[in-house]
Amino acid sequence: MIRFERVSKRYPNGRDALTELSFEVSAGEMVFLTGRSGAGKSSVLKLIGLLERPTRGQVTVNGEDTARLPSRRVPQYRRALGMVFQDHRLLMDRPVFDNVALPLIVADSAFRDIDRRVRAALDQVGLLGRERVAPQELSVGEQQRVCIARAIVSKPPLLLADEPTGNLDAALAAEIMSLFRRFSDVGVTVVVATHDLPLVQASGLRTIELADGQLLDNGHRVAHG
Amino acid sequence: MASVANWGSRHGHALVSTTGHLARHGFATVLTVLVMGLALALPLGLDLLVRNVRAATGDFAEAVGLSVYFKPEVTEARARQLAKSAAERYGVASATLITATEALAEFRSQSGFGAALDALPENPLPNVLTVRPTPAAASPQQLEALRSYLSAWPEVDSVQLDRDWMQRFNAILALLLRTLWITAILLGAGVVAVVGNTIRLEIRSRAAEIEVTQLVGGSRAFVRRPFLYTGAWYGLLAGAMAWGLVASARAALSPSAASLAAAYGQHFELAGPSARELGYLALAGLLLGWTGAAIASQREIARSGPGHG
Numbered sequence: 138m139i140r141f142e143r144v145s146k147r148y149p150n151g152r153d154a155l156t157e158l159s160f161e162v163s164a165g166e167m168v169f170l171t172g173r174s175g176a177g178k179s180s181v182l183k184l185i186g187l188l189e190r191p192t193r194g195q196v197t198v199n200g201e202d203t204a205r206l207p208s209r210r211v212p213q214y215r216r217a218l219g220m221v222f223q224d225h226r227l228l229m230d231r232p233v234f235d236n237v238a239l240p241l242i243v244a245d246s247a248f249r250d251i252d253r254r255v256r257a258a259l260d261q262v263g264l265l266g267r268e269r270v271a272p273q274e275l276s277v278g279e280q281q282r283v284c285i286a287r288a289i290v291s292k293p294p295l296l297l298a299d300e301p302t303g304n305l306d307a308a309l310a311a312e313i314m315s316l317f318r319r320f321s322d323v324g325v326t327v328v329v330a331t332h333d334l335p336l337v338q339a340s341g342l343r344t345i346e347l348a349d350g351q352l353l354d355n356g357h358r359v360a361h362g
Numbered sequence: 363m364a365s366v367a368n369w370g371s372r373h374g375h376a377l378v379s380t381t382g383h384l385a386r387h388g389f390a391t392v393l394t395v396l397v398m399g400l401a402l403a404l405p406l407g408l409d410l411l412v413r414n415v416r417a418a419t420g421d422f423a424e425a426v427g428l429s430v431y432f433k434p435e436v437t438e439a440r441a442r443q444l445a446k447s448a449a450e451r452y453g454v455a456s457a458t459l460i461t462a463t464e465a466l467a468e469f470r471s472q473s474g475f476g477a478a479l480d481a482l483p484e485n486p487l488p489n490v491l492t493v494r495p496t497p498a499a500a501s502p503q504q505l506e507a508l509r510s511y512l513s514a515w516p517e518v519d520s521v522q523l524d525r526d527w528m529q530r531f532n533a534i535l536a537l538l539l540r541t542l543w544i545t546a547i548l549l550g551a552g553v554v555a556v557v558g559n560t561i562r563l564e565i566r567s568r569a570a571e572i573e574v575t576q577l578v579g580g581s582r583a584f585v586r587r588p589f590l591y592t593g594a595w596y597g598l599l600a601g602a603m604a605w606g607l608v609a610s611a612r613a614a615l616s617p618s619a620a621s622l623a624a625a626y627g628q629h630f631e632l633a634g635p636s637a638r639e640l641g642y643l644a645l646a647g648l649l650l651g652w653t654g655a656a657i658a659s660q661r662e663i664a665r666s667g668p669g670h671g
Contacts, residue, residue, distance in 0.1 A: 186577070209581075216579035226574050243580035245368045287578065 138164040138295065138326045139185060144194030146180050146350070154180040155350040157194070162328060164294070167321035169337045170330040172347035178330035180350070182297050185328065186218055187211050198295070216244050219288030219325075223300035225280045227272040233259070233283050234268035240291045258290040259283075262316060278309040285316060289325075296320055298329045302336065310336055373587070380591040394560050394596055398553050399603030402647055405546035406608045406635060412538050414633055418623070419531065426500055428509055429522040430491040436517045438462070441489035444517060448491060453499030453508065458492045465490065488519065502529050550650055553600065557593045557654030565589060565662040572663060582663055589659040590652055597651020601644035608635050 139162040146155040155177045162168050170178045183189040184196050187203055196203045199217065206214055219240075227236050237258055241251045259265045262282040272280055281301060288296055298317065302310035314329075314336060321327045331337060337344055346353040384391045430448070432441055438461050449457035465487040470476050493512065495505060505523060513521045565572065572585050612634035623630030635643075 188577075212576070212579045212581040212584075214579075215577065218579075220577055226570070226577070228571050228574060239575065239580075240578040242372075243575060243578060243584050245372055247368055248371065291579075 138162055138166070138199065139328070140195075140197040141181070141184075142195045142197070144184065144191045144196055146177075146184065146189060147192045153350055155184075155191075158347075158350065158352055159194075160345050160352060162326060164326055165321065165324045167317060167327040167329070167342050169340070169342060169344045170328060170347065171332060171334065171337055171344050172353075173332065175349075176347040177350040178332075178347060179299055181347070182220075182299050182328065182330055185295075186220060186297055187214060212243070216240065216291060217293050217295065219291070219293040219296040221281075221284050221288045221296065221298035221301045223303040225272075225284040227280060227283060227287075229272050232269050232271055233264065233275070236272065236283055237286045237290050239287060244291060246291075254290055254292075255286075258286040261289065261319075262286045277304050278312070281305060281309075281313060282316075285313070289320060294324070294326060296325050296327045298327070298331075300331055301329060302331065302333055311339075314340060376587045377591050380588050380595060383588070384592065384595055391596075391599075394556065395599045395603055398556055398596060398600030398647070398651075399607060401549040401552050401556070402600055402604035402643060403607040404549055405542060406604055406639070406643060407611065408538070408542040408545060410608060410612065410633065410635060412535060412542060414619075415538075416535065417633060418630055426505070427492050427494045428505070428512060430493060430512050431519045431522070432489045432491070432517050433519045434488055436489060438489060440517060441491065444515065445491050448493055448512065451508075451511070453495055453504060455494045455496045456492075457494075460490045460492065462487045462489050502532065550646075553597070553647070553650045554654040554657070557596050557651045558658035560596070561589050561593055561655045561658040562662050564592070565659060585663050586656075586659040589663075590655050593651040593653075593655020593658075594648050595651070597647035597649065597654075598644050599647075600651070601647025602640065604647070605635050605640045605643050 141158050141160050144155055144158045145153065147153050158177070158181070170181055172178055180189065184191055184203070185198055187206065190204055198214075201214070203214075228239075234255055237255045238251050241254060246254075255268070256265060259268065262285050264279060264282055264286065267275070267279075272283060275283065281304070285301070288298075296317070301317075302313050305313065310333065317327050317329060318340075432444070436444075441459055441461065445457045445459040448454060462485050466479065466485050469487070470479055491512075493508065495508060499505075499508075509521050509523045512518060575585055576582075612632050616632045616634075619630060619632045
């Protein structure tokens, strides 16, 4: 599903975010990307989401070499991803329904399908009946769930989450993780970047640990020869 | 077929939501449309000015004429034949013969030199033919051609053509027309710039929304769509406003123009912008607005999006 082969990323300011990073995530698997701030977690997600392209190496998603994807095909590529952000990135001047419907609208879905699928997504995150509510009237946890509903509404095979529990208390964080587990159980590949180690350890799932843009294996950097 | 219907409904939705957005920001919309409307009204006003001046001076053009002085030996009967021949020529509205006898009688009655004229052995005045061109054949070149034609008659002594003022008048009209085109081009560019800047600011104020839309798979075309419709709406409304402004100005000036014409014993009514011109102006405004929005959105969305990797 996702393959990083000796991927390096250097930003225009000269900072090396990733160095020779290699890993794989299978279809339907749920993995955690961990590491301290600046370890390269967000860079990995940006490379998968095609917000950035690698400086060297190859990123393959769903068998597609992202480096060779022309710009005009990027929107279509992103429609096969669901993205969850720590800051939710909701449109505060639009009701919950419009926020969740956005991925379907950009994909030119029929209006009747949009209505049905938005309700289904809100039902999955426990917000059915709150369609007409403005996001600022919701709690932080509810806003995060709206963000998750938006990410899953188009049923993407791959879900990326960047610090999805960063602003939540332990109970809400566990609830969100439970949601992700449910998506994984039905075949969605889930990649969660987080520095919430207790949550990761409690899950018992595979962890890809990063430090200074490199993979750690039992606390040691993995070298490529 | 379903995807075409979806595409159509998306455009319809964008059109309606753009209308709602403009209505919610009514004051800003009115200001933008007003600036653009004034810019579009000026060329239309100038165009109407030129047309009205032409219409008002159409009678002057008819009044322009050539005085054809026949040689003294040309008889009145021959002069009448020549007058008939001149009247039949293309571009000639009328050819009026003033016979030597008529001219002498008029001179006698108006000058008060009756006794002196009686002392003359014979009538010293020639037969004179006054030729007036049709308005369509009153250009300097056409008048010169007519003068050459009449001068070539052996019975003609001389042809007098007063064309200096006509040349000046036509030069002024040509200058006005050129000014009109230059003004239209400059103000058209101004309209594009106003829309472009308005859309640019709007895109910047909605940068977060644009970023999210692109993150969930919205193409640049999708993101640009509402801004293009906004630009088109601005242009369309500005075109209608320009037409309304000029029509109002025409209504306000009409009584004064009629009074002025009446003072010269003429009937004149100011021509106003027609319904067809409303259509042209709205279309021109729409295209200018769309163009300004297209230029601004192309540039700004490429800068403000999350990037395509």
